[in-house]
Amino acid sequence: MSASRVPxxxxxxxxxxVLREAGVHSPRADAEQLAAHLxxxxxxxxxxxxxxxxxxxxxxxxxVERRAGxxxxxxxxxxxxxxxxxxxxxxxxxxxRPETELLFAWGLGYLETLPHDHRPVVIDLCAGxxxxxxxxxxxxPDAEVHAVELDxxxxxxxxxxxxxxxxEGDTPITVHAADVTDPGLLAEFSGRVDLVVANPPYIPEGAxxxxxxxxxxxxxxLFAGPDGLDVIRPMLPVISxxxxxxxxxxxxxxxxxxxxxxxLLTASAAFxxxxxHLDLAEKPRFVTATRV
Numbered sequence: 001m002s003a004s005r006v007p008x009x010x011x012x013x014x015x016x017x018v019l020r021e022a023g024v025h026s027p028r029a030d031a032e033q034l035a036a037h038l039x040x041x042x043x044x045x046x047x048x049x050x051x052x053x054x055x056x057x058x059x060x061x062x063x064v065e066r067r068a069g070x071x072x073x074x075x076x077x078x079x080x081x082x083x084x085x086x087x088x089x090x091x092x093x094x095x096x097r098p099e100t101e102l103l104f105a106w107g108l109g110y111l112e113t114l115p116h117d118h119r120p121v122v123i124d125l126c127a128g129x130x131x132x133x134x135x136x137x138x139x140x141p142d143a144e145v146h147a148v149e150l151d152x153x154x155x156x157x158x159x160x161x162x163x164x165x166x167x168e169g170d171t172p173i174t175v176h177a178a179d180v181t182d183p184g185l186l187a188e189f190s191g192r193v194d195l196v197v198a199n200p201p202y203i204p205e206g207a208x209x210x211x212x213x214x215x216x217x218x219x220x221x222l223f224a225g226p227d228g229l230d231v232i233r234p235m236l237p238v239i240s241x242x243x244x245x246x247x248x249x250x251x252x253x254x255x256x257x258x259x260x261x262x263x264l265l266t267a268s269a270a271f272x273x274x275x276x277h278l279d280l281a282e283k284p285r286f287v288t289a290t291r292v
Contacts, residue, residue, distance in 0.1 A: 006052050013048070018068055032046060038063060063076055065099045070210070092153035092156065094218060096128070103199065104136065106288060122196075124216060130175070190242060191241070197250050197253040205226055228253070255285065262275075272289065
């Protein structure tokens with residue numbers, strides 16, 4: 001073994017300790033993800049790349065140092081996952097969270113309950129990177145999927161990911177630069193939509209957030225007024241107009257707002273089967289309902 005090369009696994013262990021001391025929530029997993037990114041291999045294959053060149057070690061330590069500074073892991077790797085796909089992410093767009101996988105899974109399950117007498121129409125409101133829209137289009141190539149996003153910086157990522165997935169062979173989605181609270185949004189689809197999914201801004205103003213969220217995710221994608229419902233509240237009439245009878249909706253919300261979001265859906269009288277769902281940490285995370 002050349003004296004200039006160093007074993008990978010001890011380097012990962014050292015990196016994990018640096019991240020642990022910095023207060024990173026998943027130090028070992030992040031240390032492994034950064035090593036896999038640097039080496040261009042799957043995380044599960046790190047054991048097959050046992051030695052690092054000096055320049056690789058230096059680059060790895062630099063990545064670890066940036067992660068210890070609470071720069072989001074996905075900003076360092078440039079990738080976030082949803083369903084079976086990877087998405088490009090970076091500054092200017094909200095990084096999809098693992099919790100949203102549950103909303104994706106619910107939406108996919110809902111589509112499986114539909115009759116096969118028409119092509120399913122799906123709309124993703126506040127699409128950001130396009131995670132939900134593109135994961136659903138990947139899983140259901142028969143669906144007509146639309147993604148709605150207002151923020152120009154986020155739209156760059158929505159369109160970039162939409163083009164990349166289409167180039168990979170997925171059914172292309174349609175991206176709309178529009179306000180999800182606009183009463184006239186996508187008027188041509190009124191009463192025709194089978195499924196609406198939404199991961200809108202939903203954090204109450206003034207809430208305390210981890211540095212990597214507060215300092216790196218766009219504030220416009222995070223906060224929604226004093227109670228966190230300033231986007232969800234005016235979005236509901238739009239959703240009720242878009243959905244066909246028995247159409248489904250799933251809305252992610254702040255973990256303090258499960259009851260309030262469900263109450264808004266119930267009070268509108270346009271929805272039935274209003275159901276609250278927990279995330280993997282047993283916190284309220286999204287609400288689903290069916291159009292009357």
